Every structure is written in C-alpha cells, then in structure tokens.
Amino acid sequence: xxxxxxxxxxxxxxxxxxxxxxxxxxxxxxxxxxxxxxxxxxxxxxxxxxxxxxxxxxxxxxxxxxxxxxxxxxxxxxxxxxxxxxxxxxxxxxxxxxxxxxxxxxxxxxxxxxxxxxxxxxxxxxxxxxxxxxxxxxxxxxxxxxxxxxxxxxxxxxxxxxxxxxxxxxxxxxxxxxxxxxxxxxxxxxxxxxxxxxxxxxxxxxxxxxxxxxxxxxxxxxxxxxxxxxxxxxxxxxxxxxxxxxxxxxxxxxxxxxxxxxxxxxxxxxxxxxxxxxxxxxxxxxxxxxxxxxxxxxxxxxxxxxxxxxxxxxxxxxxxxxxxxxxxxxxxxxxxxxxxxxxxxxxxxxxxxxxxxxxxxxxxxxxxxxxxxxxxxxxxxxxxxxxx
Amino acid sequence: xxxxxxxxxxxxxxxxxxxxxxxxxxxxxxxxxxxxxxxxxxxxxxxxxxxxxxxxxxxxxxxxxxxxxxxxxxxxxxxxxxxxxxxxxxxxxxxxxxxxxxxxxxxxxxxxxxxxxxxxxxxxxxxxxxxxxxxxxxxxxxxxxxxxxxxxxxxxxxxxxxxxxxxxxxxxxxxxxxxxxxxxxxxxxxxxxxxxxxxxxxxxxxxxxxxxxxxxxxxxxxxxxxxxxxxxxxxxxxxxxxxxxxxxxxxxxxxxxxxxxxxxxxxxxxxxxxxxxxxxxxxxxxxxxxx
Numbered sequence: 257x258x259x260x261x262x263x264x265x266x267x268x269x270x271x272x273x274x275x276x277x278x279x280x281x282x283x284x285x286x287x288x289x290x291x292x293x294x295x296x297x298x299x300x301x302x303x304x305x306x307x308x309x310x311x312x313x314x315x316x317x318x319x320x321x322x323x324x325x326x327x328x329x330x331x332x333x334x335x336x337x338x339x340x341x342x343x344x345x346x347x348x349x350x351x352x353x354x355x356x357x358x359x360x361x362x363x364x365x366x367x368x369x370x371x372x373x374x375x376x377x378x379x380x381x382x383x384x385x386x387x388x389x390x391x392x393x394x395x396x397x398x399x400x401x402x403x404x405x406x407x408x409x410x411x412x413x414x415x416x417x418x419x420x421x422x423x424x425x426x427x428x429x430x431x432x433x434x435x436x437x438x439x440x441x442x443x444x445x446x447x448x449x450x451x452x453x454x455x456x457x458x459x460x461x462x463x464x465x466x467x468x469x470x471x472x473x474x475x476x477x478x479x480x481x482x483x484x485x486x487x488x489x490x491x492x493x494x495x496x497x498x499x500x501x502x503x504x505x506x507x508x509x510x511x512x513x514x515x516x517x518x519x520x521x522x523x524x525x526x527x528x529x530x531x532x533x534x535x536x537x538x539x540x541x542x543x544x545x546x547x548x549x550x551x552x553x554x555x556x557x558x559x560x561x562x563x564x565x566x567x568x569x570x571x572x573x574x575x576x577x578x579x580x581x582x583x584x585x586x587x588x589x590x591x592x593x594x595x596x597x598x599x600x601x602x603x604x605x606x607x608x609x610x611x612x613x614x615x616x617x618x619x620x621x622x623x624x625x626x627x628x629x630x631x632x633x634x635x636x637x638x639x640x641x642x643x644x
Numbered sequence: 645x646x647x648x649x650x651x652x653x654x655x656x657x658x659x660x661x662x663x664x665x666x667x668x669x670x671x672x673x674x675x676x677x678x679x680x681x682x683x684x685x686x687x688x689x690x691x692x693x694x695x696x697x698x699x700x701x702x703x704x705x706x707x708x709x710x711x712x713x714x715x716x717x718x719x720x721x722x723x724x725x726x727x728x729x730x731x732x733x734x735x736x737x738x739x740x741x742x743x744x745x746x747x748x749x750x751x752x753x754x755x756x757x758x759x760x761x762x763x764x765x766x767x768x769x770x771x772x773x774x775x776x777x778x779x780x781x782x783x784x785x786x787x788x789x790x791x792x793x794x795x796x797x798x799x800x801x802x803x804x805x806x807x808x809x810x811x812x813x814x815x816x817x818x819x820x821x822x823x824x825x826x827x828x829x830x831x832x833x834x835x836x837x838x839x840x841x842x843x844x845x846x847x848x849x850x851x852x853x854x855x856x857x858x859x860x861x862x863x864x865x866x867x868x869x870x871x872x873x874x875x876x877x878x879x880x881x882x883x884x885x886x887x888x889x890x891x892x893x894x895x896x897x898x899x900x901x902x903x904x905x906x907x908x909x910x911x912x913x914x915x916x917x918x919x920x921x922x923x924x925x926x927x928x929x930x931x932x933x934x935x
Contacts, residue, residue, distance in 0.1 A: 296860075298759040438905055465904040470864035472854035475654040476899040476907075483647050496761040496856055503855075507772055508650070509779050528763045528856050 284331040285321055285591065287581060288351030290362035290372060295339030297494060299524045300364050300570050304386065306563050307571035308332055308361060311578035321586050330582070333357055337368050344368035348375040357381070358591050359581045364570060366390035366442040373405040382597045384408060384580055386573035389415060389518060390442050394620040401620045404597050408577040408613070409542050410624045412446045415517060417453035418626045418642045419540045423488050427538070429513055430459045433486035435477055435501060437493050438466035446492035446517050462486050474501050478508050486512045495525040502533035518542055521569045526634050538639065540626045543569035543610045546638035547627060555609040569610070576608035646777030651900050657784050657853070659892025660791035664846035665869030666876070666884040667798060668839035674815040674879040675835045676732070678739045682723060682747035684866015686840045690716050690847025691764065691857045692754060698765045705767040709790070712848045713841040720840020721833045729829070754859035764855035787849045794845055795885060798838070802881055811835055815879065875915050877928025886926055891915065
C-alpha cells in the first residue's frame with residue numbers, strides 16, 4: 257500500500273466511523289426507576305419494579321408516548337438503591353447524568369427519597385416518589401415546595417390525623433401509646449403527627465417510646481407501656497419490625513387495640529406474623545383490592561396475570577406514578593426536562609388505580625382518601641374509606 | 645414491684661445473648677490479641693443454618709443446637725485457616741481489616757441468597773406463665789438456661805481440661821508455647837471453632853426468641869457484644885460475662901428511668917465512664933511490660 261492509498265483508507269475508515277456513530281438510534285423516552293431492590297425493604301422494590309414494567313409494556317404495546325406527532329416507546333432504566341440513603345443519591349446521579357433519563361420514578365422509602373429529591377432539584381430533573389409520605393421529600397426546610405419533586409401518595413399530614421380520628425370516633429379508644437423507630441425518617445414523623453392530632457382531637461397519649469433500627473428486643477419499652485395501660489397502641493414501624501413488636505407486646509400482656517399506618521401494607525408482614533399476633537389490628541393504606549374502583553379492578557387483573565400475585569399498594573402507586581410521568585411528558589410534547597416539569601406542575605387532577613388525585617393550588621402532594629384495612633385470618637380486609 | 649421484676653427478667657434475657665457473643669470475641673482476643681469483627685456474621689449464620697436445616701428436615705431443638713454449633717464452629721475454623729492464618733504475623737491493623745472484610749463477604753453472600761427478612765420456624769412450644777403480674781415465657785427460660793449452661797461448659801473447658809490449659813498458655817506467651825511442643829496452630833483453630841460455635845448457638849437462640857431473621861441481624865448486636873467484651877476486660881472469659889450482663893442491665897435501666905430515646909446515649913456513656921476508671925475493663929489486667 258503506498259502512502260496515498262494509506263491516507264485514503266484512513267479517511268474512508270474515519271468517515272465510515274462517523275456515519276456509524278451518527279446513525280439515528282431509535283428514539284425512546286428514558287424513564288429512570290430508583291428502587292429498593294435489596295436491603296431493608298426488598299418487598300417494596302420488587303412490587304415497584306413489577307408495576308413499572310407492567311405499565312411500560314402496556315404503553316409500548318400501543319406504540320408508546322405521542323411526542324410531536326411521533327410515537328416513542330418508553331425505555332425503563334432501573335437502579336437498585338439498596339434502601340440506603342447514600343446509594344440512592346448515587347443512583348439518582350447516575351440515572352440523571354449518565355443514563356440521561358427525562359424523569360425519575362422513586363425512591364419509595366422516605367430515608368432514600370428525601371436525599372434523592374435534593375439531587376433531582378439540583379440537576380433539574382422531574383422526580384415523583386410513589387410511596388414516600390415524609391413531608392421533606394417534596395418540601396424545603398422552610399415549608400415551600402421543591403420545584404422538581406412530586407409524589408403520588410398522601411403525606412403523614414393527611415394520613416395520621418385521619419387515622420387518629422378513626423381510632424377516637426370509630427373505635428372509641430382514647431388512651432394511646434406509641435412505639436416507633438427513632439432513627440427512621442417516616443415512622444418518626446408519623447409518630448409525631450399522630451400524637452399531635454390525637455391530643456387535638458381530645459384523646460390522651462399515655463406513653464411514647466422509641467427504639468433504633470436493628471433492635472429486636474423491645475421488652476423494656478413494652479413493659480413501660482404496659483404499666484400505663486393504654487387502650488390503643490400505635491406502631492409506626494416497617495413491616496419487619498411490626499410482627500416482633502406485636503408478639504412481644506402480647507407476650508407481656510398488652511391487650512390494647514393495635515393500629516398502624518401505610519408501612520404495614522405488604523404481604524410479607526403476614527408471612528412474618530405466623531403467631532397471628534396482629535389479628536384484628538387496623539391500619540391505614542393507600543390502596544385496597546376491595547375498594548371497588550373499576551380502574552383498580554382492571555389493573556389488579558393484569559398484575560395478577562403477569563406476576564401470579566395480587567398487587568400491593570406500592571405496585572398500585574408506582575403504576576399511577578408512571579401514569580403521571582407519562583401524562584406530563586405527553587402534555588409537554590417534548591423530551592425537554594424543563595418542559596416536562598412545567599407540564600407536571602400544571603396537572604391538577606389525575607384519575608388512577610389508587611383513586612382520584614387532586615393537586616390543589618400548585619401543591620406537590622396530592623389530596624387523597626385513606627383506606628382503613630384490618631387483618632383477619634392472615635389476610636388484609638377492607639374496612640372503610642376515610643375522606644379528608 | 646412486678647414492673648421492676650419484669651424489667652430484671654428482660655435485662656437477663658438480653659444480657660445472656662450478649663454474653664454468648666461476647667465470649668467468642670474474648671476467646672479469640674485472648675489467644676491471638678486479634679478482634680474478630682466477622683463474629684457478628686457467624687452469629688447470623690447460626691440462625692440461617694438452622695433455617696436451612698429446618699427447611700430440609702424438621703428436627704427438634706435439642707438436635708439442631710449441637711448441629712448448628714458444629715457447623716458454625718467448622719466455619720469459624722475454616723475462616724481462621726483461610727483468612728487469618730496467612731496474615732498472623734502482619735501488623736494488627738491488617739488483621740482487623742481482614743476480619744471486617746470477611747464479615748462483609750459473609751453478609752453479602754447471605755444477602756444474595758436471601759434478600760428478604762425470613763421468618764424463623766417455631767422449634768419450641770412457647771407457653772407463657774403469669775406469676776404475680778410478671779410474665780415469663782418458656783422460650784425466655786430456655787434462652788437464659790441454655791446460655792448459662794454453655795457458659796459453664798466453656799468455663800469448665802478452659803479451667804479443667806488440657807485443651808483449656810493450652811489456650812491459657814497460648815494467651816500468655818505464644819512463642820514459648822510452640823517451643824514446648826504444644827501444637828499452636830491446631831489449638832488456635834480449635835479456639836476459633838469454639839468461639840464460633842458459641843456465636844452460632846447465640847444466633848440460633850436469638851432467632852428463636854426474635855423470629856425475624858435477616859442478613860444484617862448480626863451487625864448491631866455484634867458491636868454491642870464487642871463493647872460488652874471490652875467493658876468486662878477483653879481476653880477475660882468471666883469479664884465478658886460480667887460486661888454482657890452490665891450492658892443488658894444498663895440498656896434496660898436507662899429505658900426504665902428515662903425516655904427510651906436516650907437509651908443508647910445513656911447506656912454507652914455509662915460504659916465509657918467505666919472505661920475511664922478501669923481502662924482495661926472491669927476484670928482485665930494491664931499487660932506486664934517485659935524488658
């Protein structure tokens with residue numbers, strides 16, 4: 257090969273490379289999913305991933321999201337945050353900077369959602385948490401809303417006052433005790449909100465005790481609670497602690513009515529409670545298979561067909577979150593992150609599988625009903641819907 | 645009165661579990677002057693081994709307990725052979741880092757096989773006795789009883805058998821012992837096995853008393869037991885026992901007197917104060933400087 261042909265070869269090679277790299281890749285809408293697949297709450301991550309995949313396959317079967325007259329399929333980019341705050345931050349950064357997602361769904365657990373929301377704020381990407389009920393997920397420390405962060409569930413501000421009213425007015429119980437995990441974000445604020453509204457509504461809180469994540473022995477705190485003789489015992493704790501607390505409480509002879517909040521609502525709670533210590537306990541939740549909404553029925557049937565098990569609240573909320581994100585993208589009619597956030601901020605009403613959402617007056621937290629469930633014979637049974 | 649009696653029982657149960665784990669730390673430290681930070685994870689493996697065994701063949705508690713101890717003891721000896729022996733003469737920091745690494749490896753292997761918290765099957769019928777307003781469950785009695793029995797057994801081995809004598813000799817002078825014809829390596833392996841077996845038994849008892857098990861269950865309690873061993877005087881068997889019961893009692897007492905929010909703050913501040921006055925632990929003796 258002489259010098260000239262060598263140069264020509266190089267040139268041709270170089271241009272062919274350029275052509276290959278400039279080949280338009282099939283346009284997709286990348287949505288990030290920041291989920292708790294391993295760690296303290298793997299059941300949460302599994303439901304979240306399942307529901308998101310179900311939603312994506314449905315949208316993609318119909319061709320995708322309509323953007324500027326062109327149908328684009330959704331590509332889901334999944335990251336495992338291990339239920340850890342630092343990892344969820346790293347995953348958020350990776351999804352937004354490296355994978356270039358146009359919006360992020362998750363994290364679900366508040367201790368991950370709060371730090372991740374700061375990343376979404378600083379990097380200018382829409383984030384919607386399906387399940388985090390902690391106020392600080394969508395709000396700054398001064399109470400104003402974060403521009404880019406929304407959620408699909410009610411907050412403790414909506415949930416625990418309604419739960420306190422239910423205990424006082426429907427169950428006619430007025431002496432409450434509370435035991436909660438002080439080092440965990442969501443149980444902590446649920447306990448405080450409950451205490452405040454229970455007192456305001458005329459009840460008495462006779463004991464407030466705490467423990468830290470990883471504790472398995474609660475007998476010292478429970479012995480103290482028993483001495484105060486409460487008639488209702490509120491346990492805002494994650495599902496792996498609740499059966500142990502209930503078992504030890506019953507063993508020590510605490511007979512009070514047990515009540516809980518949305519962190520109880522996974523079928524793993526029932527699997528861990530083999531002694532049926534949680535029988536007849538009440539808790540508030542986002543979603544029930546028996547609430548009788550037509551959309552919910554259709555979703556439950558599809559989920560059951562795809563995964564062989566009924567959806568839980570995290571699955572339903574993730575499905576609605578994906579719906580919200582898709583609606584915002586379709587409304588924005590572009591893949592520009594700013595336009596999508598702007599479109600999301602203008603959605604006032606959304607009808608999903610967990611009921612009707614209203615985002616009143618630029619509120620980033622929806623106003624929704626709470627659903628009261630009870631546990632009987634190892635099953636969750638629908639009791640009533642409490643309207644705000 | 646019943647309130648205080650109930651809290652005493654609570655403290656006793658907590659202290660017994662801490663003691664079984666603390667003994668493992670102390671044994672290993674006594675022989676090698678090394679802190680085996682993977683001990684909490686051997687404790688966790690004790691619970692998982694029992695779960696695995698029960699899912700294959702349902703066997704009663706009195707057979708599971710020795711089997712678990714043998715299996716975890718074997719794993720402990722294996723850990724020593726593969727990870728700690730090659731670096732026995734390296735700086736002490738390397739040994740600690742290796743132990744931490746081994747702990748993480750064990751945790752993550754378990755996590756890969758079982759990311760979900762599991763429910764422990766019921767091996768013992770749990771009957772509850774009410775006695776003058778105090779409630780004691782048969783499980784609590786078994787946990788406390790078996791712990792005490794194992795501790796007495798260990799004390800007997802250390803004080804009255806030739807193996808125990810070899811362990812005590814090793815802890816006072818490792819070089820000299822091998823010169824006298826005692827097989828140092830196998831004694832060290834056996835000591836590791838003994839410590840790990842106690843940790844495994846503690847894991848099993850703990851899982852029976854608090855029947856939700858997960859791969860991270862050994863971390864927090866491992867640290868606490870380590871603290872107990874240091875308070876009692878690390879390297880000293882009776883010190884480990886004393887430290888563990890003191891730790892259990894301080895935790896329960898601080899919850900009883902003050903809001904439970906301050907439990908760890910109060911309990912660990914008290915323990916630090918003990919260390920200020922007894923820097924080698926309550927029963928520990930300062931090492932003799934040889935010139």
